[in-house]
Amino acid sequence: MTDYVNPNPPAPASFGELAQRRRSVYSYLDEPVPRDVIERALASAVLAPNHHRTAPWRFFVITCESRHRLQSAYQGAARRMERDVMRAAQRANDAPINVVVACVPTQDNPRVILREEEFATAAAVQNFLLALADAGVGSLLTTGALAESPEVAALVGLNDPGARVVGVINVGYPNPQRPIPPRPHTQLDRVVRWINED
Template sequence: MTTSVNTTGLASGSFTELAQRRRSVYAYLDQPVPRSVVERALADAVLAPNHHRTAPWRFFVITRESRQGLVRAYEAAALRTGRDVARAAQRAQDAPLNVVVACVPAQDNPRVSLKEEDFASAAAVQNFLLSLADAGVGSLLTTGELAESPEVAALVGLDEPGAHLMGVINVGYRNTERPLANRPEPRLDRVIRWIGED
């Protein structure tokens, strides 16, 4: 495999370039994402590290044709929590496709901790987002009262012991008329410390 160096000084096709290309997208084109692209991203997602190999992640793909269920779930959650119902309904329709992500922790192994299951599910989400970015598809992980509501859990039939929602991922091609928010320059010196070095 050959690589070239782009104007940022990064090797084209490198992981660093991909990680920088993955951004939170808030505006999408009214254009469907091919199922093959989503299936590849899901296959990449489940390659995430997972202690005890329990595969706690669950992905529920909500297409344009089934979107009204998500709209109704968001509306019901908004009513219950005193939020703007119309705005909640719009959030459910912002992207051409949504993926509800849940964690179903293993219950039959006392050595498995919930924290590890959550970490594995979060790692699977990152794999999914990066795979979409590699295919030129935008995404946004949404969390909070609507995305993690019991109404959404009921919509996808999430009723296994200990199961809980991680969020809802918006998926679609970015509408370039809305600029991306500036990403702050990483301050590695503030978040990384090498132990044992002067």
């Protein structure tokens, strides 16, 4: 199968436009995303800030040829939790590429704080999602019991001390037959407070 070429690549965008462009995508074309597009997005991901330069993030790219392994991991987790196995298996097929993201905190530096390692990993995820959006590629960060399960950790060989899966990112070209609803208007006054001098 040859790599799909987006017939309508996005125009260059300012950061503000790019932040608006990045949306959670729930329906994808059954087309592969070129490896170099994923690699460029990952190169942006690892530019995220982190304390002590520990680089706690890890990314495991599961292509459509190997997603049956993610499907098996989801099925195993669903059986263990007595959840709908078929529905769990479908999650592995929602997008042509899945990227398992993990946080591997540094253990040998007493100055390193776990939550800061997790914050850094979250920042890397946001960089990754924005870089994908810049390339016209959709994404969806999935979390919860299936995505963060021991079965998924075992699939990617995550056995470092203190390591954990933080989510699985669906990656693919958005399905134009399933348009994304408009972004709700942001009410900054509900979430921002300015602390001024008296």
